[in-house]
Amino acid sequence: MSGVRAGYVRPLDIRHGRVDLSHGAGGRAMAQLVEQLFAAAFANEWLAQRNDQALLPRPEGRIVMSTDCHVVSPLFFPGGDIGCLSVHGTINDVAMSGARPLWLAAGFILEEGFPLADLQRIVDSMARAARDAGVPIVTGDTKVVEAGKGDGVFITTTGVGVVPPGLEISGDRARPGDRIVVSGTIGDHGMAVMSERESLAFGTDLVSDTAALHGLVAAMVEAVPTLRALRDPTRGGLATTLNEIASQSGAGMTIDEAAIPVERQVEAACEFLGLDPLYVANEGKLVAIVPAADVDRLLEVMRAHPLGRRAALIGEVTEDAHHFVQMRTRFGGKRIVDWLAGDQLPRIC
Amino acid sequence: MKYIDEFRDGDLALGIAAAIAAEADPARTYHLMEFCGGHTHAISRYGVTDLLPPAVRMVHGPGCPVCVLPIGRIDLAIRLALDKQAIVATYGDCLRVPASDNLSLLKAKARGGDVRMVYSPADALKIAAAHSEREVVFLAIGFETTTPPTALVIREAARTGATNFSVLCNHVLTPAAITNILESPEVRRLGTLALDGFIGPAHVSTVIGSRPYEFFAEEYAKPVVIAGFEPLDVMQAILMLVRQINDGRAEVENEFTRAVTRDGNLKAQALVSDVFELRRSFEWRGLGMVPYSALRIREAYGVFDAERRFGLETRSVADNKACECGAILRGVKHPRDCKVFGTVCTPENPIGSCMVSSEGACAAYYSYGRFREIPVVPAGAAA
Amino acid sequence: MCLAIPVRVAELRDDDTAIVDLDGIRKEISLALVDDVRVGDYVILHVGYALARLDADEAERTLALFAAAAREAA
Numbered sequence: 001m002s003g004v005r006a007g008y009v010r011p012l013d014i015r016h017g018r019v020d021l022s023h024g025a026g027g028r029a030m031a032q033l034v035e036q037l038f039a040a041a042f043a044n045e046w047l048a049q050r051n052d053q054a055l056l057p058r059p060e061g062r063i064v065m066s067t068d069c070h071v072v073s074p075l076f077f078p079g080g081d082i083g084c085l086s087v088h089g090t091i092n093d094v095a096m097s098g099a100r101p102l103w104l105a106a107g108f109i110l111e112e113g114f115p116l117a118d119l120q121r122i123v124d125s126m127a128r129a130a131r132d133a134g135v136p137i138v139t140g141d142t143k144v145v146e147a148g149k150g151d152g153v154f155i156t157t158t159g160v161g162v163v164p165p166g167l168e169i170s171g172d173r174a175r176p177g178d179r180i181v182v183s184g185t186i187g188d189h190g191m192a193v194m195s196e197r198e199s200l201a202f203g204t205d206l207v208s209d210t211a212a213l214h215g216l217v218a219a220m221v222e223a224v225p226t227l228r229a230l231r232d233p234t235r236g237g238l239a240t241t242l243n244e245i246a247s248q249s250g251a252g253m254t255i256d257e258a259a260i261p262v263e264r265q266v267e268a269a270c271e272f273l274g275l276d277p278l279y280v281a282n283e284g285k286l287v288a289i290v291p292a293a294d295v296d297r298l299l300e301v302m303r304a305h306p307l308g309r310r311a312a313l314i315g316e317v318t319e320d321a322h323h324f325v326q327m328r329t330r331f332g333g334k335r336i337v338d339w340l341a342g343d344q345l346p347r348i349c
Numbered sequence: 350m351k352y353i354d355e356f357r358d359g360d361l362a363l364g365i366a367a368a369i370a371a372e373a374d375p376a377r378t379y380h381l382m383e384f385c386g387g388h389t390h391a392i393s394r395y396g397v398t399d400l401l402p403p404a405v406r407m408v409h410g411p412g413c414p415v416c417v418l419p420i421g422r423i424d425l426a427i428r429l430a431l432d433k434q435a436i437v438a439t440y441g442d443c444l445r446v447p448a449s450d451n452l453s454l455l456k457a458k459a460r461g462g463d464v465r466m467v468y469s470p471a472d473a474l475k476i477a478a479a480h481s482e483r484e485v486v487f488l489a490i491g492f493e494t495t496t497p498p499t500a501l502v503i504r505e506a507a508r509t510g511a512t513n514f515s516v517l518c519n520h521v522l523t524p525a526a527i528t529n530i531l532e533s534p535e536v537r538r539l540g541t542l543a544l545d546g547f548i549g550p551a552h553v554s555t556v557i558g559s560r561p562y563e564f565f566a567e568e569y570a571k572p573v574v575i576a577g578f579e580p581l582d583v584m585q586a587i588l589m590l591v592r593q594i595n596d597g598r599a600e601v602e603n604e605f606t607r608a609v610t611r612d613g614n615l616k617a618q619a620l621v622s623d624v625f626e627l628r629r630s631f632e633w634r635g636l637g638m639v640p641y642s643a644l645r646i647r648e649a650y651g652v653f654d655a656e657r658r659f660g661l662e663t664r665s666v667a668d669n670k671a672c673e674c675g676a677i678l679r680g681v682k683h684p685r686d687c688k689v690f691g692t693v694c695t696p697e698n699p700i701g702s703c704m705v706s707s708e709g710a711c712a713a714y715y716s717y718g719r720f721r722e723i724p725v726v727p728a729g730a731a732a
Numbered sequence: 733m734c735l736a737i738p739v740r741v742a743e744l745r746d747d748d749t750a751i752v753d754l755d756g757i758r759k760e761i762s763l764a765l766v767d768d769v770r771v772g773d774y775v776i777l778h779v780g781y782a783l784a785r786l787d788a789d790e791a792e793r794t795l796a797l798f799a800a801a802a803r804e805a806a
Binding site for chain 3: 350351352353355356358360361363364365367368370371385387440468469470471472491492494495498501550551552555556577578581582585588604605606607608609614616617620
């Protein structure tokens with residue numbers, strides 16, 4: 001009797017194994033990676049079918065779709081990692097239309113040599129984020145590139161959702177007189193990530209604020225269906241988001257520096273590096289534009305939600321043909337909050 | 350943040366503003382130059398101009414080491430990265446400065462140059478220790494504040510025998526720049542640049558002390574008030590200058606007493622003297638050749654001098670003809686006087702150095718203050 | 733032109749270095765340019781080096797000057 005066991009496949013060596021080119025070649029190694037790592041973690045009825053696509057029921061309402069590419073470095077940072085970031089990011093983009101996110105797709109580009117242990121960590125984090133958010137990852141793909149041609153892993157997520165009837169939420173709907181609200185402290189994510197960067201590293205308790213905001217959005221749109229616009233201030237920070245909305249809507253804005261919530265450690269870290277918190281990335285915050293009559297109700301609802309405890313009214317939309325975002329400084333003077341020119345870089349001068 | 354927030358207090362600001370308004374004679378103008386780019390940045394970022402009476406006019410000076418760094422010197426650093434495969438370590442400020450051939454250090458990085466941003470010169474030395482097989486060059490810039498750290502790192506390199514480490518030294522001197530302005534034709538002869546007083550740099554002065562400015566106050570009869578870095582410091586210094594001018598005094602006063610003494614940091618000064626010596630002259634972007642205004646590494650530490658090690662020769666590169674940075678750095682023109690300001694020349698696409706550095710007069714004005722000059726027209730209103 | 737901030741010395745280390753703190757942000761810096769620094773002192777920090785010790789009495793005096801100017805004008 002032969003000693004070969006029928007159907008034996010050597011399990012993936014998660015602890016010491018690394019991604020190699022065969023994992024992306026479409027053969028048995030790839031199938032094993034998909035099954036034992038990805039599908040095992042994401043575990044849902046669609047992935048269990050093992051098709052290249054997910055067959056989904058037609059949802060009621062207007063469909064929203066969004067996609068996001070994630071290249072964050074370092075891959076693991078205080079408070080999160082590229083995995084949960086990629087889930088939260090796309091859920092949020094879908095939710096900023098007022099939509100309820102339904103399904104996610106995830107594409108992975110893996111660099112040859114990437115440790116499987118790290119991949120498992122990332123995938124587990126994604127699975128947890130998706131489960132907690134109630135938004136399954138129903139389909140996906142993975143490819144492998146040669147060593148040196150990737151940064152460990154790049155992830156692209158796409159999300160689909162539905163917008164309840166009666167909502168018209170869009171960046172071009174801000175009108176003079178509308179109020180500007182932010183859901184919490186700004187700059188947390190960017191400074192948490194920066195705290196780990198070589199040479200710039202500093203000791204801190206700061207963690208990324210990465211979070212799925214669709215629950216908060218659902219509460220907001222239910223209580224205040226007159227919401228004009230929602231956006232999450234990711235790269236480029238609050239300043240960029242406000243300028244985008246102002247530009248799209250053909251209006252100006254005035255904000256009050258003293259009203260913008262910022263964690264003390266974020267302020268201090270920005271002082272160290274010569275950065276402005278207004279331009280630092282956030283991954284768990286949103287900006288809302290709402291008619292003046294409804295702002296109190298909106299703030300009440302937001303502050304009742306765990307992700308909106310520090311929601312604050314920070315300014316209003318104005319008439320301005322130049323679409324400037326102006327800020328009254330804590331000091332009492334005025335300045336404009338301009339678009340960002342390239343990345344904000346730490347400075348010595 | 351202690352010693353920071355208290356010096357940004359809005360209520361105190363209103364109080365000092367009222368004092369300035371009360372004491373400034375509305376029948377005359379007080380032209381005050383804030384020499385230091387950090388002060389330019391603070392004035393713009395906090396909107397200090399809004400709190401000053403029209404009689405007080407701030408003139409921006411050349412105290413921005415990035416703004417005055419000649420294109421030719423950045424070209425040297427780029428060439429070291431691209432042609433000599435050296436690791437070039439630089440402060441973030443220099444990365445986007447446009448140089449020759451449409452390049453910048455950041456663009457050189459995109460072309461395969463190993464350009465790395467550091468927070469401290471000590472980190473550049475660490476890179477050298479970690480890559481003993483590569484040449485590592487630190488692009489040193491800055492006024493007297495930034496020079497002592499470079500001196501320390503060169504001494505440390507000597508102590509540890511870091512034979513692959515060198516410094517491309519562009520350290521410049523404040524008093525020389527002030528002299529250059531006061532001796533300029535516009536000030537001396539033509540009288541086109543009125544200058545009634547100076548706000549002296551904050552952190553340069555912690556190193557060099559207040560004594561070096563006494564020469565200016567006496568020789569040129571202009572008051573100097575050394576001001577701290579925060580907006581309240583700047584406003585208090587403006588008040589002190591207004592008082593001096595009203596009284597007809599020309600003294601050196603120190604508003605930044607919590608960090609500046611008459612002697613300065615003697616230990617730091619001694620270190621700098623040990624490692625560096627004066628260059629006979631040095632090109633400043635916008636100001637031309639300025640005598641005894643810059644430092645180079647002494648012979649004793651010559652092995653760490655990138656210019657000696659790589660046999661570098663600096664080429665003088667002219668600025669774009671439309672660029673008014675030179676006049677702006679000397680305080681003779683305002684950014685809005687420059688034809689390309691805000692049109693071709695913006696922070697995204699800087700033509701000249703004043704727009705590249707966030708504390709350059711043009712960048713500061715563009716990013717924080719240009720809305721003042723543009724009348725706000727309600728959308729839909731008749732033009 | 734020189735971004736420098738006042739930070740509190742939280743811990744002294746060998747080799748002329750210290751851990752400084754600004755509202756919970758901590759960084760290791762060099763004290764090689766200043767003498768006689770003690771835990772609890774504030775120093776002016778620039779590119780990873782302390783340039784000077786901050787004189788707490790003078791800081792208070794300066795703040796008092798600000799308040800005085802405001803009072804006189806009122």
